[in-house]
Amino acid sequence: MRPWNTFVEGDNLDVLRAMAAAGERVDLVCTDPPYNTGHDFAYRDDFRDAGGRPGSRHDAWAAMVRPRLEACHDLLRETGALFVSIDDNEAARLRLLLDEVMGEQNFLAQVVVNLNPKGRQLGRGFATSHEYLxxxxxxxxxxxxxxxxxxxxxxxxxxxxxxxxxxxxxxxPLRNTNKKFNPVTSPTLHFPLWGDPAGGRVATAPFAGAVEVAPVFGDGRPAVWRWSRPLIEERPGDLVCRVVRGRGGERVDVFQRDWLHRDGGRRKKLPTIWLAEEVGSTDTAVAELKELVGHVFESPKPTGLVRRVLGTMPPDAVVLDPFAGSGTTGHAVALANAADGGTRTCVSVNSAEPTRPGSNAHAAGLLTVADITRARLRAVDRLLGGGLDERVGWG
Structure with a gap:
């Protein structure tokens, strides 16, 4: 079995294409490409077709990202998914680009992530406190x-x-509150029930003390039930008949007892705003990295953010991060496996982009960004286990 983490040093476009040629496939791409802050990108691409960087940095950024997204698309299994972090500089263009590469019909969400609750206080304008997924x-x-x-x-x-x-x-409410579902569109779910508002009993046939209950919307128009007749007969103990007050006065209605399960089986749909108190912040991410290898990366992502992403996929997912940065994705995979016994594996890719002379990373002997990723994943392996496969290029 492949180790939990594989780190590949190299240009990610070369690595992704080599992985595809080797028949590799992944379930999840979770990545954080360079945000377009006006600086050069650490990749060898020829951007002349984009009009040159000085006058068209948006085009140059898109020209760098597009082939890498296309390569990720080709590596994804049919059941797979892609999560890409971005800020306001390129959020609109990335959304359009992904519509082209992944297909507009395959868009699932644009999540707002509150990574900086206090907001950025430098510069003019608003104190930006969010990014996107x-x-x-x-x-x-x-x-x-x-x-x-x-x-x-x-x-x-x-x-x-x-x-x-x-x-x-x-x-x-047992009745379906969505008006798209009605006796015309769902005729088999429109039928009477019998209920006792005093005792609460509900049945599909008349019984002593019961009154007939038909599904209706709040304005009195006919509605349908959410449960079929066989399901109601199978689970009568999960239903209750009650008197409620509506627009037209009191009426009798049927409700489902919706249980909170203690075994962890209960799940709730994720919102599209993720708060720092739930998934971590830039500050907590810096602290996580500092504990492992020092303060050697300016804006890492918190592992809590990636672990929430991992939680949307099966526990044996093969994960890919082609812009691995400080190695947060691989760290999060190891944490998730250690917590739930999963068998996720992660391929993290990073180039040997030099760190800035005089920076904390450079002073710590981490002369490239790939050195930072490698150092973190080695520390994760020592702390959590799972193994680490280190490569230069794929193959």
């Missing part, structure tokens, strides 16, 4: 991505307590 599937109809998490389930959303079992639950 653009999320695409290789094929939205077949993707294994599950945009939910057990960590976002809030026990306070389940205020009711079943005295017999001690389990918490909430009431959800």
């Amino acid at each position: 653009l999320v695409y599937a290789r094929d939205a109809r077949r993707t294994a991505l599950d945009a939910s998490s057990a960590e976002t389930v809030d026990e306070r959303d389940f205020p009711l307590l079943d005295e017999g079992s001690g389990r918490r639950y909430r009431h959800l």
Whole structure:
């Protein structure tokens, strides 16, 4: 079995194409390409077709990123997904570029990530406190991505307590509140139920003390149930009949007991705003890296952010980070495996871009950015295990 982490030093475009030629495939691309701050990019590409860097830095940036995204697309399995971090400098262009490369129909989300809660205080204008994650599937109809998490389930959303079992639950209307689903579009889900608002019992056939209950919207128009007749007959104990007050006064309705499971099986859809208190911040990311190899990278990503991304995919996912930076993705993969027993593996790619003379990294003997990635992943292996395969180029 491949070690949890593989680090490849080299130009990522060369490495990605070599991986594809070797028949490699991945389940998840999670990466953080260089943000376009007006500086040169540490890649060998010829940007003359982009009009030259001085006058068209946006075109030059897109010309650098496009072939690498295309190579990632080719490496993704049909069930795979791609997460790309970006800031305001290129968010709009990256979204259009990914629509072309991945297919507009495969766009899943543009997540706002609150990495700097205090906001950047330097410069003019607003104190920017966020970046973005653009999320695409290789094929939205077949993707294994599950945009939910057990960590976002809030026990306070389940205020009711079943005295017999001690389990918490909430009431959800059994009728479908989406008006796209109605007796015309879903005729098999439009049928009467019988319920006892005093005792709460619900059934698909009349019984003593029951009243007939038809599904209706708040304005009185006919609706449909969310459950089929066989499911209702199978789980009558998860339903309750109650008197409610609506626009037209009191009426009888049927509700589902929606249980909070204690075994971790309960999941909740992820929102599209991720707060620093949930996934970490730039400050916590710096502290994580400092603990392993020192303060040697200016803007790492927090492992909590990547672990939330990993949580949307199966625990045996093959992960790729072609712009590995400080090695956050590989670190997060090791943390996730150690926490849940998963068998994820990660390929991290970084070039031998020189670190700046006089910088903390350079002073620590880390003469290239690849040295930083390698040092972190070695430290992760010593701390968490899982192994590390180090390569120069693929093959």
